[in-house]
Amino acid sequence: MSRLKLNKIVVENFQLIAGDTLSKVILSYQVFGRLMGTAPLVLVNHALTGNSQVLGENGWWNDLIGEHKTIDTQRYTVLAFNIPGNGFLDATNLIENYKAVATYDIAKLFWNALDILKVKEVFAVIGGSLGGAIAWEMATIRPQSVQNLIPIATSWKSSDWLIGNVLIQDLILNNSKNPIHDARVHAMLLYRTPESLHQKFKATIQEGNEIFQVESWLLHHGKKLHNRFNLASYKLMNHLLKTIDVLKNRTIEEMAKTITANVYLVSIDTDYFFTADEIRCCYTEMKKYKQNVSYHQIESKHGHDAFLIEYKQLHKILKSIFKL
Structure with missing residues (x-):
């Protein structure tokens, strides 16, 4: 892959939920489509071995994001952060004490970066697997700052x-x-x-x-x-996968009533990692207290990785959200 230039934001003295403090965190990111501040912002969170290269050469969601695609870069600004320590194009920005960090911390860091970028509201936060879990955490940290929450093949809490x-x-x-x-x-x-x-x-x-x-x-x-x-x-x-927990000692009712976003829960029928049953259970519980939540299911033989494979089904689920 050709060397890419990343934008970078420095966050200093960042306190983790576990109590530790990171003296300096370098948060790198890429922006695609419309210029920041000129169009609705879509934040795309990458999964475990992913990165901010969501489209273009080696883009891992090229079939979903781009000109005239589901998330049309002629209509939207697409922003993707690298989870600090993922090593993408920068082997120096690593976190050695990995067990001190949680998905909540990553979500909080993303909001800190958005503050620096002067972003007050996000049209959509979307991600699959770990990226979707971070999206969940972001929506619960600032429950009135996300218009559309789209966690795909993930859940609100790590299962046994x-x-x-x-x-x-x-x-x-x-x-x-x-x-x-x-x-x-x-x-x-x-x-x-x-x-x-x-x-x-x-x-x-x-x-x-x-x-x-x-x-x-x-x-x-x-x-x-x-x-x-x-x-x-x-x-x-x-x-990070074992630290997912958006409730944080709150009840489901408290969490569901607080989030103003339209919530689109997307499961995969054959997913062993985040099962369709647990995501359906999440939907059933949320629906008791929140009307603008919906459940969608991808049918596939391919298991968890189907969110990177079944683009046509994903397009059908998402097209109504991203059609301005």
């Missing part, structure tokens, strides 16, 4: 299943001789489903090799992430 898998990933990252590679190999199985892998490989041996195609595919993804990601970054991103 998710916390358990974060532990396994953390053990691999801290004990394996090849930690990023091996953790990624394990994680890829969580992001897909047995049906997805059978459809793709059908238990066949790779031609000219003595390993199964699925093994070759997993090893390829492990090597690919190893070549582009930093160990401290992976430890932080993985840890």
